[in-house]
Amino acid sequence: xxxWMNRDAVAETLATGRVTYWSRSRGALWRKxxxxxxxxxxxxxxxxxxxxxxxxxxxxxxxxxxxxxxxCFSWALRDGAMAAIAPPEADPKAxxxx
Amino acid sequence: xxxWMNRDAVAETLATGRVTYWSRSRGALWRKxxxxxxxxxxxxxxxxxxxxxxxxxxxxxxxxxxxxxxxCFSWALRDGAMAAIAPPEADPKAxxxx
Numbered sequence: 407x408x409x410w411m412n413r414d415a416v417a418e419t420l421a422t423g424r425v426t427y428w429s430r431s432r433g434a435l436w437r438k439x440x441x442x443x444x445x446x447x448x449x450x451x452x453x454x455x456x457x458x459x460x461x462x463x464x465x466x467x468x469x470x471x472x473x474x475x476x477x478c479f480s481w482a483l484r485d486g487a488m489a490a491i492a493p494p495e496a497d498p499k500a501x502x503x504x
Numbered sequence: 505x506x507x508w509m510n511r512d513a514v515a516e517t518l519a520t521g522r523v524t525y526w527s528r529s530r531g532a533l534w535r536k537x538x539x540x541x542x543x544x545x546x547x548x549x550x551x552x553x554x555x556x557x558x559x560x561x562x563x564x565x566x567x568x569x570x571x572x573x574x575x576c577f578s579w580a581l582r583d584g585a586m587a588a589i590a591p592p593e594a595d596p597k598a599x600x601x602x
Binding site: 407408420432450451452453454455456459460461471472473475478479480481483488491 | 505506550552553554556558569570573576577
């Protein structure tokens with residue numbers, strides 16, 4: 407998955423070991439899994455060469471994607487059209503209660 | 505590495521199989537490796553669940569990072585300070601001729 411962190415999100419992630427992002431749409435810290443229970447425990451937070459991107463290695467509880475797939479990057483070209491390349495492993499309705 | 509693509513970069517990447525980004529600083533297509541020779545051959549381009557991020561699986565010739573490291577994400581916290589966690593595998597001066 408790709409998401410955003412601000413200074414507070416980085417600080418909280420490092421302090422708690424639970425990966426926390428910054429939700430630009432909600433304007434609030436987003437503690438991954440707070441709705442779905444699909445939390446991410448931090449293994450290592452890596453910084454890139456120009457210091458503006460982070461790579462979080464995590465222990466993913468359940469699935470990372472809101473579609474119920476393990477990875478958000480679950481679509482690719484197949485026979486000239488975008489297609490899902492991995493099935494949902496969890497029911498989003500069960501994860502989010504909607 | 506994390507970089508940007510625009511429509512033309514995606515199209516050229518898919519057409520040629522050579523990963524091409526959009527350089528926001530130069531305002532031009534950036535054919536990865538055009539200066540360094542460290543090209544990326546596309547294995548698969550994956551799209552995320554909300555369609556605004558791509559994950560390129562590549563066959564990386566040499567190193568991806570301008571510092572000569574295999575990965576741009578080669579820094580992490582060690583004893584409370586950011587430290588390089590992987591050594592350069594190539595000399596940037598040799599790659600870029602400067």
